[in-house]
Amino acid sequence: MVTDFIPSACNTTDNSDLCYSSISPYAHVIKQSPAALALIGITVAHPVLRRVASDVSALSPKANGSYAGALSVCVETLGTALDDVGGGLYWMHSPKTECTDGFEDEPEGSVKKEVVDRVT
Template identity: 60%
Template sequence: MRTLSPQLLSPCCYILPSPTIIGRRPSPHRTHFIRSTCNTTDNPDICYSSIPSALAIVGITVALPMVRRVASDVSALSRKANDSYAVALSICVKTLGTAIDDVGGGLYWLRQLAEAKGRDFEFKMFSLKTELSAAITYETTCTDGFKDEPEVR
């Protein structure tokens, strides 16, 4: 049986791009690999400018089914758990459901950014950051319910 741990319950925290770095350019010393790879393409500038959003879309797209799977696993565990774990797991089921909605919302806003400009871009970027921050917060709320519980195997 799996160990019940924050790592099991929190794929968003490990896969989603951090809301604090979305919209920023990576530092120059971290972009050498990306630059050198893009320089081998026919359109290196387009390649370089599109990679951060493409990676964010991949991260969110990968995270969404993982969060759904975790929510399903937690729901199954909650039906078999003793009283104290059952309460914490039922809270997790609810908060993970909301996190799923927020990850999906983040993907929606990320896709909207491609054509956005000016204030429209700022609004959509703010919405994206809000959705991803909320998803991570809900998952943290889930794992916080287990702080005082012994590890389950």
């Protein structure tokens, strides 16, 4: 029952393959409904986002110096996104952008790699 609707919607995301594999099992519910697509997207994303936020928060003891500031922004952004998802509002791109941009000018290191790997 997957029509062009779901692939078209997923092609606008940063990770269209992940979007498609996560959302297409619900094609029979989504049909051609943008509202159903949004609801399913939030429902699927919430537990993943909760896990990523927890994993990134757990890195705080490893972060020092400028990493601590970048990690703090990332943790705050993930927390806000998690709150927004719970309320049904979420700009899916924000946590990824805020977290990866915060580490852009930082030297390579284990904390940077773990954060970027978890949010992308």
